Amino acid sequence: MTRTANDPANRFATLTFARDIAAPVSVLWQAWTAPAARKVWAAPTPAVTVEFLEADTRVGGREVSLCKVEGQPDIRCEVGWLDLQPMLRSVNYEVVSCEDVTQSVALVTAEVSGTDQRSRLVVTVQLSSLAENMETGYRQGFGAGLDNLANAAERTMVLERVIKAPRRLVWGAWMNPETLPQWWGPDGYSCRTTRIDLRAGGEWVFDMIGPDGTVYPNHHRYGEVHAEERLAYTLHWGENGPKHADAWALFEDQGGATKVTLGMVFNTADEFQAAKGFGAVELGLQTLGKLERFVTSR
Structure with a gap:
């Protein structure tokens, strides 16, 4: 039997991503939270262009971006920052929509640890899908984005x-x-x-x-x-x-x-x-x- 995104078994998922990064924890934190740095690594692949409409990384602030792929409708991503503990932890909600239709909502928790030489980022995404293939999309897109983050952090001063x-x-x-x-x-x-x-x-x-x-x-x-x-x-x-x-x-x-x-x-x-x-x-x-x-x- 084919299951759809409306089936309870498919709607919810908890995804975990971890990256070990050859950069100080203070640098990783800036790469993860500073709006200018986030714009550097946000696009998962060269085929995707990310346009930032808002970017305010503080508790109560939000980030709104459009993911653009030629020939496809824009994907809108809204991030709202709920908790920011510098060099330790961040929590944000994330709402993904396309053509004014919500595709998914998620709670994203990032745990940061490390030293002045190396750092580690563990991101947990509690995902609720309202459209098909959102879990797969998150695994691919989020994973590629964090690979870009790790690369950017290692060349950040x-x-x-x-x-x-x-x-x-x-x-x-x-x-x-x-x-x-x-x-x-x-x-x-x-x-x-x-x-x-x-x-x-x-x-x-x-x-x-x-x-x-x-x-x-x-x-x-x-x-x-x-x-x-x-x-x-x-x-x-x-x-x-x-x-x-x-x-x-x-x-x-x-x-x-x-x-x-x-x-x-x-x-x-x-x-x-x-x-x-x-x-x-x-x-x-x-x-x-x-x-x-x-x-x-x-």
């Missing part, structure tokens, strides 16, 4: 600093076209701006000049900009040059201080290793140190 200044001042120093070039870059570096427009859809074309006079052309293209909360941008090798990383900055209030998290998913593992090799972590932390000195000296 995350820098953090708590700055002893209010969030509005830190954000203001970052998103002001007059002040950003004054502090951006490691110790001993300066910036020479060609043009700057710090808005969603804007850009910053500039040269970073090293202590020995070496010129490093840069081009930042800005995507999302949410005042005093987060911004996302892409890094390019010079004006209109090839992209080498997707980046984001998060700004969190900590009792009058501001926690700044700067993340970057490099295009390839080779670019990530090259960046680590020339000291990108140390140089990036110097940049955040310059930001703190700038805002606390004013």
Whole structure:
């Protein structure tokens, strides 16, 4: 006898996915939750394009995306964040629909563990299917997405600093076209701006000049900009040059201080290793140190 999705035996399933990842647990957490990072790994295959309509990763926030495949109707996915315990656990609901018809609902629990060297992600999906083949689709799509996540996390760099200044001042120093070039870059570096427009859809074309006079052309293209909360941008090798990383900055209030998290998913593992090799972590932390000195000296 053929069973359909309306049969109770087929409607419910509990799926478990686990991945061991060669990245620190703090990096895995950012790759799992930061909207800019999620956009990097969300598409399960190259044939699928994921368009994000909303992205707000905080308790009570939601993420809405459209999965697009040529010649097929769009699949809408709504994620609502119910619990977020940094570097430990997240819980969200997920509703999948097509042409305004709900296909499935699910409760997704992610458990994160690990060290500053390696991490582990275990995701449990409690799935209720309202259409046929949703369990199979989840096994394939979710599994492929988590493979992409693991790959992205292993080429992600995350820098953090708590700055002893209010969030509005830190954000203001970052998103002001007059002040950003004054502090951006490691110790001993300066910036020479060609043009700057710090808005969603804007850009910053500039040269970073090293202590020995070496010129490093840069081009930042800005995507999302949410005042005093987060911004996302892409890094390019010079004006209109090839992209080498997707980046984001998060700004969190900590009792009058501001926690700044700067993340970057490099295009390839080779670019990530090259960046680590020339000291990108140390140089990036110097940049955040310059930001703190700038805002606390004013």
